[in-house]
Amino acid sequence: MNEDKPALPDRLSVDPRSPHHVAAVFQHEVGIRLNGKERHDVEEYCISEGWVKVPAGRALDRKGQPLMMKVKGTVEAFYR
Structure with a gap:
């Protein structure tokens, strides 16, 4: 089953x-762990710098996009 x-x-x-x-990555389900706990609200991540960006509540910027908050820690990305 290894695709x-x-x-x-x-x-x-x-x-x-x-x-x-990277559109090709999103054809498969991707999971993110931050400090050993799986997160389902991650919008962007960087493994080498150790951060993820998540929406900061319901607040929107002037373009109508959610405001992002950077959370630091140990980041792991994996395919489910």
Whole structure:
């Protein structure tokens, strides 16, 4: 059942407008662990710098996008 999945990049974003968005990765389900706990609200991550970006409540920026909050810790990305 081992499919040819692309390698998970060091930095990845859910937003298709971001330069860190890799569409091929999102054809498979990706999971993120921060400090050993799985997070389901991650919008962007960077493994080498050790942070994830998550929405900060319901607040929106002037373009109508959710405001992001950077949470630091040990980041692990994996395919489910």
